[in-house]
Amino acid sequence: MRKMGHESGNINQRRHQQIPLAVIKRLPIYHRYLSDLHQKEVARISSSELAAKIGITASQLRQDLSWFGSFGQQGYGYRVDELLQEVSRILGLNQNIGMVLIGAGRLGRAIIHYANFKRRGFHTKAIFDNNPDIVGEIIDEIPVYNISELENYLKSHAIQIGVITTPASAAQEVADRLVRCGIKGIWNFAPVSLKVPDDVIVEHVHIGESLMVLSMKLQQRKEQASDD
Amino acid sequence: MRKMGHESGNINQRRHQQIPLAVIKRLPIYHRYLSDLHQKEVARISSSELAAKIGITASQLRQDLSWFGSFGQQGYGYRVDELLQEVSRILGLNQNIGMVLIGAGRLGRAIIHYANFKRRGFHTKAIFDNNPDIVGEIIDEIPVYNISELENYLKSHAIQIGVITTPASAAQEVADRLVRCGIKGIWNFAPVSLKVPDDVIVEHVHIGESLMVLSMKLQQRKEQASDD
């Protein structure tokens, strides 16, 4: 059933090259559309159909997937459930990843609720804050501890990701403390560029930046319109 | 004082070409660092110093700026206040842009507070929601109206940007209604790809996608580590 390459053993020949960042960023989008299709009980889809839905070229979709293997069948297309599973695996979903969140303000609370992290295997195990009024609270079944407990907590619990939703002024110090405790992944919502060692990965969610980009694009349109 | 090109009238020769998206996305970062420097009362900076702070090459910084004009001086560098002002202008900041926000849940409330939108000229004028319990509330001096009032409100107020912080299921309908009222800019936090006409600009803040990218990068590191 599975394809056998006519040249021997070329499955995943590119595995050891670095996957382009551009490709990585598209995978979550593929995941979203495949989840949708799966939920609608669509069994199969061709690269051109899926690409059209997403708004990219079929060529790009096939090229992207080819970085990870051969998941389709000539003359048939892709099985939605199979491809969804592969993409999930590539993304590292459903692996029970432990997270802690630092900064229980409005943004922190919103993030805890947002989307279906839990369903995808991301579990927030503890929240930390420096405001004594909210320490001791339980938010969505997750306890809020004093920030001074951070190091102690991380020593005794398996946590892979730290989420920073503090004000900008506190973010770097929190990042430093997370790094010192061995955390290798930081999901940062504070509007500062964190300095961390090379072996730590920071994903920065650019909220303010994004509004500025929108503002600039609007501005450009206005200028173009008045030029013609 | 200002540079005169030795070839006649080549100031902003590229003005009518499309600015690359990659360049646009870096401008808010330049803005942030320049604001920092300005606040610290640094008067001048060279492209290499600034680039080093940001973590890019000096070449890229100069190339990016050259899309918009010549703001530096050979042998001296850039005046921080001047460059900050230019970048702000390019980004369309400080122009008193009116926004409405739809969806007064936790995320919506967090966004209203986040960062210094107001200081940069972005003013949220009204909030809309379909939950009668919160209609009538005042959040941060901004009134919450029933979503049914949306069209009426937009008819009588100058609004440039609509912010969508509704659940995914409601986002497309809200977007359609905003578009029908003539809104040209949408800042979308719901995890759906909105379909809008070509003359409307959507900026999507990819919260969930970003966590998946982090997860995937961590996964990759793990695989690399176990390979060696």
Next chain:
DNA sequence: CTAACATTGTTAAACTTTTAACAAAAAGGC
């Protein structure tokens, strides 16, 4: 079972973005 069709994975070309190199020119020291 065969032939026409559909669709993949891949190779190559086109395009975009980043980095390097350098002439031109202003700054700063002597």
Next chain:
DNA sequence: GCCTTTTTGTTAAAAGTTTAACAATGTTAG
């Protein structure tokens, strides 16, 4: 004032990304 140093804006080369083209191959209908 002149010479050395600094640093820009720009041109050219390198690297990365997207799109197009197509041989290989499984699917489907008759």
